[in-house]
Amino acid sequence: MNKFGVGVAIAVFGAIAIAVPLGLRYSQATLLFGLIAAISAPVIIHKIPNNNYSLGMLVGLAFFASFPLKKLFQIDGFINEIPVTLAYAAVLWTIGFGWKRRWS
Numbered sequence: 001m002n003k004f005g006v007g008v009a010i011a012v013f014g015a016i017a018i019a020v021p022l023g024l025r026y027s028q029a030t031l032l033f034g035l036i037a038a039i040s041a042p043v044i045i046h047k048i049p050n051n052n053y054s055l056g057m058l059v060g061l062a063f064f065a066s067f068p069l070k071k072l073f074q075i076d077g078f079i080n081e082i083p084v085t086l087a088y089a090a091v092l093w094t095i096g097f098g099w100k101r102r103w104s
Contacts, residue, residue, distance in 0.1 A: 004047035005057060008040045012064055026072035037065035037088070041096035051103055058096070062089035 015036050019029050040061055048054040066088040070081055093099075 001050075001053055002048060004043050005053060008044055008057065008061075011036055011040060012061070026068045029068035030072060033065045033068055037061045037092055038095050041092040043096075045093070045096035045098050045101050054101075055103075058092060058098075059085075059089055061092055062086070065092070 015032060019032060024032065041058065044054055044057045044061060048057065062085050066081075066085045069075075070084055075081055075084060
């Protein structure tokens, strides 16, 4: 992993470290986490050279960004959580211009 991946990981863990002590509501955390994921998606897609790391981090960002929304609307269970996470992954892929990257 390169410096961009490490920077995104620091931003994600920093957001969690800020949200918990401040006691952000799930609605506020949804906006914060979604904003961080939206800003990080193009970096993840285009600046990480390894396709597997890039795709893994994109899915990780989708899990990260969708977590507070799932808690806000009390979406529980594997079957119910997967469509929300996949929707976030599709939006992040679109924001990051994922179709412009050569994934092969």
